[in-house]
Amino acid sequence: MKVLCLWYATDDEIAYIKNAMPAGTEVVAPKGEYFSRFECAYSELSPLAVDADAFIGFALPKGLIGVAEKLKLYCTLHTGIDDLDKPLLKQRGIRVANTRGANAVACAEHAMMLMLALAKQTLYKHQQLLEGRRIFPTWEDGTRSATLQGRTVGVIGVGAIGSRVAQYAKGFDMHVLGVRRNKANSVEHVDSMHSMDELHTVLPKCDYVVVATPFTDETSRFFGKAEFAAMKPSSFLINISRGKCIQEQPLYEALTSGRLRGFAADVWPRYEYGETFPIGYTSRLEIHKLPNVIGSLGEAGNADDVKERHIQWGTESLSDFARGKPIRREVNLDEGY
Structure with a gap:
């Protein structure tokens, strides 16, 4: 199984996800210089996304799902999913988990x-x-x-x-x-x-x-x-x-x-x-x-412990999926949460 982090994940963050997954899981993330650590351009992610089984991240570049032919799960590190293309996800049979409650x-x-x-x-x-x-x-x-x-x-x-x-x-x-x-x-x-x-x-x-x-x-x-x-x-x-x-x-x-x-x-x-x-x-x-x-302007979640909890809970959903367990924070795409 291959997991793609949609942000410039640190070595510690990558290791944390990998250690929570079954042996043999590949966890990858973009490398290099960045403007914002928590977002990446399509051009930086698309080569890594082609054979990814799962995405986890804070931001999803438009069009990335289209090149991820093997994608089965997207773990969005947010509560809301109103910015996602829900019809496309349903059409492709891609399951979605969020981190509701992390903030x-x-x-x-x-x-x-x-x-x-x-x-x-x-x-x-x-x-x-x-x-x-x-x-x-x-x-x-x-x-x-x-x-x-x-x-x-x-x-x-x-x-x-x-x-x-x-x-x-x-x-x-x-x-x-x-x-x-x-x-x-x-x-x-x-x-x-x-x-x-x-x-x-x-x-x-x-x-x-x-x-x-x-x-x-x-x-x-x-x-x-x-x-x-x-x-x-x-x-x-x-x-x-x-x-x-x-x-x-x-x-x-x-x-x-x-x-x-x-x-x-x-x-x-x-x-x-x-x-x-x-x-x-x-x-x-x-x-x-x-x-x-x-x-304030979207600052409520900018607080101690929140980023770490998002990554922890997103990783739990990845682990559930990889082990064939019910995904504890799976989203109902019809209801929107």
């Missing part, structure tokens, strides 16, 4: 950081400190911090990340409402679970809403005008899922009209060639520049 702790911690930064107006108050200004008068609308204790948070998407958010929210004595596809699957730290059909009955009860859904056809732009209308004007929205889950214009209108107190995100809309015009990244309405918005 769950980091992303849930990031979500709580965003929630606290919004509630406590962290950037505004830090700027006042830099300028030597004492906020006055005290306890006024616009300068008064929000509180987490005793408040209600709605977690939309109670998977690996959402369940961690629920756990951390309980540390702040919050009431937690969960929303997921199958509400029959209860989760610890969630006070009551609801289906997506019940979303509009959950939103009016929430002081904070965290979007942590997987990105699928069903969740693409699912949060729009009707959802903002159902929320409290005093509530906050935090998105840790995908930028495309939330409709941009209704979000802008809610933030600038007093319909929503604040918004935070680590993920933003991505306008791709052929899908939108013009193309680009971050908000075309510059939502990220509004005074009641705080965020």
Whole structure:
């Protein structure tokens, strides 16, 4: 069996994968100079991909699957698979595994950081400190911090990340409402679970809403005008899922009209060639520049232990496949996760 690493893997990373595989497994990776260690050009990978049985990596160059005639498994070192050519993978019979949950702790911690930064107006108050200004008068609308204790948070998407958010929210004595596809699957730290059909009955009860859904056809732009209308004007929205889950214009209108107190995100809309015009990244309405918005640009998973866990869990899927075992993190290409 031949495994191709789709990044400039170190000798230690290659040895780690090889040691986890059956004897005789060949593990290869590109060598040489690079701009980004975690991505490679098609021209660098295609000669190595021709006879590869499995891929593992952080980025997949367009067209590489086409030259990999023996490919049977792709282990993507990410949670989402929305960037993959799922029809082609299904047509070729190529199985896919991801590393869902590898960044769950980091992303849930990031979500709580965003929630606290919004509630406590962290950037505004830090700027006042830099300028030597004492906020006055005290306890006024616009300068008064929000509180987490005793408040209600709605977690939309109670998977690996959402369940961690629920756990951390309980540390702040919050009431937690969960929303997921199958509400029959209860989760610890969630006070009551609801289906997506019940979303509009959950939103009016929430002081904070965290979007942590997987990105699928069903969740693409699912949060729009009707959802903002159902929320409290005093509530906050935090998105840790995908930028495309939330409709941009209704979000802008809610933030600038007093319909929503604040918004935070680590993920933003991505306008791709052929899908939108013009193309680009971050908000075309510059939502990220509004005074009641705080965020980061895809940094939630940039944390200690996350890279190592991605490689470990991807390697476990490779090992499962090589030994004929059920692949523990195999993806259902029809469902998208």
